[in-house]
Amino acid sequence: MKFSFSKIILITLLSFALIGSGNLFAKPMNWPKVYSENLFHITEVMVTDVASPPVAARIYAYSNLAAYLVIKSQGGSFSNQDILANTYLENHDWGIPESNVTSPEFVSILAMLKVGQDIMPSGYLLEKRQEEWIEIALKNKVISKKNLTEHKELANLVADKVMEIAKKDGYLQLSTLTRYTPQKGEGFWYPTPPAYIAAVEPEWETIQPFFIKDLEDFEPAPMAPFDMAEGSSFHNQLMEVYNTTNELNEERKLIANFWDCNPFKVEFSGHMAIGVKKISPGGHWIGITGIAAQKANLSFAETAYVHALVGMTLHDAFISCWKAKYDTDRIRPETVINQKLDQRWRPLLQTPPFPEYTSGHSVISRASAVVLTGYFGDNFEFIDSSETYFGLPERPFPSFLYASEEAAISRLYGGIHFRDAIEEGVKQGGKIGVMIWSKVGNDD
Numbered sequence: 001m002k003f004s005f006s007k008i009i010l011i012t013l014l015s016f017a018l019i020g021s022g023n024l025f026a027k028p029m030n031w032p033k034v035y036s037e038n039l040f041h042i043t044e045v046m047v048t049d050v051a052s053p054p055v056a057a058r059i060y061a062y063s064n065l066a067a068y069l070v071i072k073s074q075g076g077s078f079s080n081q082d083i084l085a086n087t088y089l090e091n092h093d094w095g096i097p098e099s100n101v102t103s104p105e106f107v108s109i110l111a112m113l114k115v116g117q118d119i120m121p122s123g124y125l126l127e128k129r130q131e132e133w134i135e136i137a138l139k140n141k142v143i144s145k146k147n148l149t150e151h152k153e154l155a156n157l158v159a160d161k162v163m164e165i166a167k168k169d170g171y172l173q174l175s176t177l178t179r180y181t182p183q184k185g186e187g188f189w190y191p192t193p194p195a196y197i198a199a200v201e202p203e204w205e206t207i208q209p210f211f212i213k214d215l216e217d218f219e220p221a222p223m224a225p226f227d228m229a230e231g232s233s234f235h236n237q238l239m240e241v242y243n244t245t246n247e248l249n250e251e252r253k254l255i256a257n258f259w260d261c262n263p264f265k266v267e268f269s270g271h272m273a274i275g276v277k278k279i280s281p282g283g284h285w286i287g288i289t290g291i292a293a294q295k296a297n298l299s300f301a302e303t304a305y306v307h308a309l310v311g312m313t314l315h316d317a318f319i320s321c322w323k324a325k326y327d328t329d330r331i332r333p334e335t336v337i338n339q340k341l342d343q344r345w346r347p348l349l350q351t352p353p354f355p356e357y358t359s360g361h362s363v364i365s366r367a368s369a370v371v372l373t374g375y376f377g378d379n380f381e382f383i384d385s386s387e388t389y390f391g392l393p394e395r396p397f398p399s400f401l402y403a404s405e406e407a408a409i410s411r412l413y414g415g416i417h418f419r420d421a422i423e424e425g426v427k428q429g430g431k432i433g434v435m436i437w438s439k440v441g442n443d444d
Contacts (some may be wrong), residue, residue: 022082031300036290038109041129043115049122052200054318056280060311066115066162068308070108076301086366086439087210104298106137107155114159169208177203187226189355197353205323209316211436217321223357237418241333245415252413259410281361282314285368285384317367321360330357347415359417362408362425369404370433374441
């Protein structure tokens with residue numbers, strides 16, 4: 001093949017131009033994987049801080065919101081409707097200018113990590129992760145040293161904007177509210193063994209939701225009243241918990257432990273109390289979101305979108321569930337069984353430190369599953385490896401809804417919830433998920 005001299009000059013000049021752009025020889029980035037890995041650094045700090053399930057959901061909501069805002073502000077396009085246009089922030093003026101950054105993806109992850117740093121007690125641990133991310137981005141020519149400063153400035157700007165909103169959502173006022181005191185009388189929640197931890201986040205219903213306008217719209221059906229008479233709904237459910245946990249097979253034990261997600265677990269060795277740190281329920285579903293994004297090979301923009309959507313869904317679902325918990329203030333199975341049936345009985349899972357009705361995992365799992373099903377479609381098969389970091393095996397699921405059903409029933413196998421709290425929790429979460437997806441789903 002012959003080339004004219006002019007063609008050779010043109011090819012040479014084009015090659016120099018491409019090399020000068022700094023991206024020709026950049027290693028291809030698996031953006032969904034990179035996003036999930038950096039988000040998991042935030043999860044690790046939450047585990048260190050023993051963040052309660054509602055607090056963890058709030059952190060996921062704001063950190064992923066920052067990532068989404070960067071892409072949105074820089075002209076990124078999404079397959080579904082703008083998330084913020086359907087929240088209480090729809091008319092908020094963020095004041096984020098469109099910039100000349102060459103990698104909004106880099107900025108997005110850096111902003112996410114910065115919000116994580118600012119919003120958590122041990123967030124300073126993420127400073128090192130930010131430095132590592134900058135080194136990775138430079139090494140892979142995602143950015144250059146020449147334009148690093150403007151990328152960092154945009155990340156700082158977005159993170160600061162998000163934290164301005166977070167500081168106004170009611171979280172900082174929680175400590176000023178009247179402290180919760182367990183009610184006296186039968187049927188009311190009381191701290192449970194082994195650590196008898198005080199009630200967690202009793203005023204969480206005062207936190208500002210993103211999508212929910214009126215919490216009353218998502219109240220569950222009335223629970224079975226406390227009644228120890230044989231044949232009553234409450235007594236039947238109590239006996240179901242007692243008998244089920246005494247007859248567990250290995251598969252049901254595995255299911256219970258796989259979905260445990262209890263950041264408060266305490267084990268005793270003699271007189272020494274040892275905290276066993278685990279991922280939160282919301283963290284489990286954020287992990288599933290990352291797994292699905294990688295399997296579907298989403299673009300970076302779509303990865304940021306679906307993570308922000310699930311994070312904000314978790315946030316609202318926990319607010320709704322926690323309102324129900326402290327409105328009903330219902331006793332846990334462990335307390336009743338120890339008082340009325342068997343003083344030595346202990347559930348397979350350690351009872352979490354808050355009232356029983358409704359089941360939190362049931363609510364947030366179904367809400368997340370509905371949103372993920374809307375986004376990825378029905379019967380999206382995946383292998384859930386969210387818990388391998390904590391020593392549990394992978395688990396395959398034929399769909400998000402199937403996984404949410406298993407998460408819900410795991411609470412019965414674990415001995416920490418009555419059936420009506422599980423079933424009504426699923427309905428409660430389903431209503432929240434349907435409402436949110438109806439606002440953001442693409443109807444085309």
